[in-house]
Amino acid sequence: MTFEPDELGQSKADLAETLKTLRKRAGRTQVWLAQRCNMSQTKVSNIEGGKLTPSLVDVELILRALDAPPKLVAQVATLARTANTEWQDVWSQRRTGLEKKQNELAGFEKSSTEFRYFLLSMVTGLLATPEYVRASLAHVPGDHSKAIAKKMERQSVLYDTSKRFTFILTEQAARWPFLPAPAMAMQIDRLTSISLLPNIRLGVIPIDGHLPVCPLNTFTIYDARIATVETSTGAMVFRHHRDVSAYLNEFSQYEGLALFGEHARERLAEWASRYRA
Numbered sequence: 001m002t003f004e005p006d007e008l009g010q011s012k013a014d015l016a017e018t019l020k021t022l023r024k025r026a027g028r029t030q031v032w033l034a035q036r037c038n039m040s041q042t043k044v045s046n047i048e049g050g051k052l053t054p055s056l057v058d059v060e061l062i063l064r065a066l067d068a069p070p071k072l073v074a075q076v077a078t079l080a081r082t083a084n085t086e087w088q089d090v091w092s093q094r095r096t097g098l099e100k101k102q103n104e105l106a107g108f109e110k111s112s113t114e115f116r117y118f119l120l121s122m123v124t125g126l127l128a129t130p131e132y133v134r135a136s137l138a139h140v141p142g143d144h145s146k147a148i149a150k151k152m153e154r155q156s157v158l159y160d161t162s163k164r165f166t167f168i169l170t171e172q173a174a175r176w177p178f179l180p181a182p183a184m185a186m187q188i189d190r191l192t193s194i195s196l197l198p199n200i201r202l203g204v205i206p207i208d209g210h211l212p213v214c215p216l217n218t219f220t221i222y223d224a225r226i227a228t229v230e231t232s233t234g235a236m237v238f239r240h241h242r243d244v245s246a247y248l249n250e251f252s253q254y255e256g257l258a259l260f261g262e263h264a265r266e267r268l269a270e271w272a273s274r275y276r277a
Contacts, residue, residue: 011079012050012053012083015076015079019076020048022068023066055080055241056077059077063076080240084238084239084240085239085240085243086237087237088236090233094142099146099150101147102151103150105154106150106153106157108226109163109222112226113163113164115221115222116166116168116221117165118220118251119168119173121176122136123169123187125154125155126154126157129187132187133148133152135179158199161199165201166255167202168205169202169205170204170215171204172207174268174271182275185276188268191268192265192269195264195268201260203264204259204267205254206259206267213250213257217229219250221251227243227247
């Protein structure tokens with residue numbers, strides 16, 4: 001299935017209008033539909049008004065209640081999947097302010113309890129030292145003080161023991177010389193210290209031995225409901241269960257290749273020592 005950026009933005013409105021039109025053609029009210037689908041009338045209204053993006057389960061319930069033909073069900077299901085996929089380009093993020101993106105991530109972190117991070121090429125902001133955070137934004141024009149402050153503020157979520165984190169870093173992500181050697185050693189030391197927190201599993205995948213899979217992107221999974229996938233020009237946000245499940249399966253593969261616990265800390269200590277040498 002091909003996703004066009006313009007379609008990703010328009011599909012939400014298209015889906016809302018399609019569901020509204022189907023209900024009216026069937027001669028049903030929002031109240032009737034809400035009762036048949038075990039939803040509130042407010043939810044139905046928000047779906048039809050484009051204020052709420054329905055899940056595929058919501059869409060299937062509505063179509064079944066309206067007795068939609070199978071061909072139409074397939075078409076609307078495809079539209080629903082597109083509506084549950086969002087493209088966020090880096091230029092729009094810069095125009096609206098980098099701190100806005102940080103606020104969105106903070107919202108994901110507040111509403112989720114289990115997090116999985118696969119880090120292909122860089123350390124994520126939650127694990128980064130202030131020097132690393134500043135360096136990660138150095139190529140972006142403008143004042144980054146608010147974004148940096150928000151990144152550092154978000155790190156407090158790591159100490160919320162009601163939340164569980166699994167971080168998997170490739171050797172490249174941990175060792176890429178993003179900073180001068182002494183600062184890189186400190187960054188790797190921070191990874192080691194964070195790995196000791198009781199609610200955090202931190203694994204590393206060394207580039208030695210046999211690696212039967214080849215990762216393409218950094219990605220994050222929030223619970224089992226949202227997956228964000230990073231590219232050099234932006235990020236895709238997936239909410240459809242099929243897409244999220246695919247990334248859950250991919251993450252499990254990397255877990256099988258990673259070193260955790262003392263084995264990970266031994267490898268991190270080795271890499272930090274190389275920088276200090």
